[in-house]
Amino acid sequence: MATKKYLFTPGPTPVPPQVLAALAEPVVHHRSPDFKPIYERCLARLREVCRTERDVLLFAASGTGAFEAAVANLVSPGDPHLVVSAGNFGERWAAMTAAYGADVDHLRYAWGETPDADDVRARLGARAAKAVWVVHSETSTGVVADIQAIAAAAREAGALVVVDAVSSLGAVPCETDRWGLDVVVSGSQKALMTPPGLGLCAVSDAALGATGTSPRFYFDWERTRKAQAKLDAAFTPPVSLVAGLDVALGLLLEEGLEAAFDRHVRLGRAARAGVKAMGLELFSPDEDRSAVVTAVRVPEGVDSGAVVQALRDRFGMTIAGGQGELQGKIFRLGHIGWFDVFDITTMLAAVEIVLADLRADIERGAAVTAALEAYEHSSRVA
Numbered sequence: 001m002a003t004k005k006y007l008f009t010p011g012p013t014p015v016p017p018q019v020l021a022a023l024a025e026p027v028v029h030h031r032s033p034d035f036k037p038i039y040e041r042c043l044a045r046l047r048e049v050c051r052t053e054r055d056v057l058l059f060a061a062s063g064t065g066a067f068e069a070a071v072a073n074l075v076s077p078g079d080p081h082l083v084v085s086a087g088n089f090g091e092r093w094a095a096m097t098a099a100y101g102a103d104v105d106h107l108r109y110a111w112g113e114t115p116d117a118d119d120v121r122a123r124l125g126a127r128a129a130k131a132v133w134v135v136h137s138e139t140s141t142g143v144v145a146d147i148q149a150i151a152a153a154a155r156e157a158g159a160l161v162v163v164d165a166v167s168s169l170g171a172v173p174c175e176t177d178r179w180g181l182d183v184v185v186s187g188s189q190k191a192l193m194t195p196p197g198l199g200l201c202a203v204s205d206a207a208l209g210a211t212g213t214s215p216r217f218y219f220d221w222e223r224t225r226k227a228q229a230k231l232d233a234a235f236t237p238p239v240s241l242v243a244g245l246d247v248a249l250g251l252l253l254e255e256g257l258e259a260a261f262d263r264h265v266r267l268g269r270a271a272r273a274g275v276k277a278m279g280l281e282l283f284s285p286d287e288d289r290s291a292v293v294t295a296v297r298v299p300e301g302v303d304s305g306a307v308v309q310a311l312r313d314r315f316g317m318t319i320a321g322g323q324g325e326l327q328g329k330i331f332r333l334g335h336i337g338w339f340d341v342f343d344i345t346t347m348l349a350a351v352e353i354v355l356a357d358l359r360a361d362i363e364r365g366a367a368v369t370a371a372l373e374a375y376e377h378s379s380r381v382a
């Protein structure tokens, strides 16, 4: 029998069959009536998922490309910017804004810490910034920041706020307009349940009015905004991915955003309950907001790379190891997008077998029950 593959990473994530079917449809021309209704519906659904009335600009790029669009449009050489980092992706944005010549004030937390709005307020009090750049769900650590509070601190100081919502959009609440988020960046391959390749920027009028002088062409917001307004993409869009994303967003909205957020909270609870029942230590916070990725410290004497490798070799299961300074020390269980509780119990059962094989001192036979109970017994989120 062909080995069954399990994709349990924090991105790319599993893609539902309805989306795969849309991806397999014949290619259509992007300036034809075959595509325009799909494009229009997809852009409208994106606005709904981002909870914004403003433009959501879609690019053929991964999340990093969409983030670079924000940097290329907002940063002029010498501009003061505040970048908040507490893990791999925050560090990437500090490097990227610096590469565009920004005068970066780097509010740098240790990996795994949770950024605090008061720290942002204090930094902006000491030094003004054109924009605050912050990660919503730091996928490398499993921490989800309180973006609403951080955005409020930025607004008080008259700074724009740019949010990396690559692994959060569609999984945890991200209220673009209500929280005053000027730019929300995301990608197709996480909670949006579509293969990698599409990046988006939801952009406020203030951000559109604050564009700078850095060179840009493909990622120029104004060029894409004008073209999208006529449903006439500035460049050839990946039509099949747009068709897939349209179907995926339809599924997400059919479930309901609140129901999807609730499901992610319960998946997080289930994963954490299972991990703890095994006797393992969590690296990501043991809190409901940490609903996207569960990061787990490996027991003494075990390298997390060995766990990742054994899961792949024995079960065709892909989870993620630690990135950067966390390499070897943690493994990460993704539960973003098209996941249910049986995905959680499957990953826990496999992790348990592999850790036992690696002679780790763990509790056997408890994780699956604990996970199921945590999932069942959790109350709905207000």
Ligand code: PLP
Pocket: 010, 011, 062, 063, 064, 065, 089, 135, 137, 138, 139, 140, 164, 165, 166, 167, 187, 196
């Ligand atoms: N930001 C976060 C929080 C992510 O999780 C990722 C992807 O893993 C990225 C940015 C980068 O996105 P991409 O790999 O699509 O360029």
